[in-house]
Amino acid sequence: NAGVMQNPRHLVRRRGQEARLRCSPMKGHSHVYWYRQLPEEGLKFMVYLQKENIIDESGMPKERFSAEFPKEGPSILRIQQVVRGDSAAYFCASSPQGANGYTFGSGTRLTVV
Amino acid sequence: TQLLEQSPQFLSIQEGENLTVYCNSSSVFSSLQWYRQEPGEGPVLLVTVVTGGEVKKLKRLTFQFGDARKDSSLHITAAQPGDTGLYLCAGASPGTYKYIFGTGTRLKVLA
Numbered sequence: 266n267a268g269v270m271q272n273p274r275h276l277v278r279r280r281g282q283e284a285r286l287r288c289s290p291m292k293g294h295s296h297v298y299w300y301r302q303l304p305e306e307g308l309k310f311m312v313y314l315q316k317e318n319i320i321d322e323s324g325m326p327k328e329r330f331s332a333e334f335p336k337e338g339p340s341i342l343r344i345q346q347v348v349r350g351d352s353a354a355y356f357c358a359s360s361p362q363g364a365n366g367y368t369f370g371s372g373t374r375l376t377v378v
Numbered sequence: 379t380q381l382l383e384q385s386p387q388f389l390s391i392q393e394g395e396n397l398t399v400y401c402n403s404s405s406v407f408s409s410l411q412w413y414r415q416e417p418g419e420g421p422v423l424l425v426t427v428v429t430g431g432e433v434k435k436l437k438r439l440t441f442q443f444g445d446a447r448k449d450s451s452l453h454i455t456a457a458q459p460g461d462t463g464l465y466l467c468a469g470a471s472p473g474t475y476k477y478i479f480g481t482g483t484r485l486k487v488l489a
Contacts, residue, residue: 369420
């Protein structure tokens with residue numbers, strides 16, 4: 266029973282490029298959450314999705330960031346025109362319907378050069 | 379905006395010592411969780427508490443949820459080097475499954 270799978274584990278992008286981060290939730294989990302973690306800091310909530318719906322995107326920057334969780338396939342966090350300040354670890358978590366407690370993936374470490 | 383403050387921010391202790399980490403907020407939470415995160419990995423859920431005053435034990439770890447459901451503590455007895463890591467608390471507001479994470483406590487246990 267695979268856990269939450271995130272890929273890539275490491276991603277290097279030049280300023281201005283696009284970054285696509287993928288997250289496959291645990292089997293049977295219909296809720297996906299994305300968090301961002303800067304070095305030596307806690308996790309900051311970005312967005313909460315269910316299949317084909319964005320439930321809460323209050324933590325997403327207004328520009329350049331978008332997220333989706335299609336009916337088929339992984340959830341995608343997309344960052345357009347990346348800047349150095351986007352460098353961080355991005356974690357995805359999933360949970361079943363109505364459950365307390367997340368299962369986190371191992372994260373994608375984005376470095377913008 | 380909800381804030382979860384953890385204290386201490388950093389803690390370095392000798393193997394065998396006891397320690398307590400605190401998680402405080404002015405907001406009420408429907409549930410509160412504790413996670414441990416190791417370098418290069420995602421957080422791993424340790425416990426979820428949902429009832430005010432609830433106490434849960436996990437081997438040498440004791441978790442308590444405050445009576446008013448605004449704060450929590452994590453007590454580790456006889457710490458071991460394997461306990462080293464970043465400890466994070468996270469709270470969910472009533473009616474939501476979105477968790478807000480605390481500022482973290484970085485624990486180092488020296489052999």
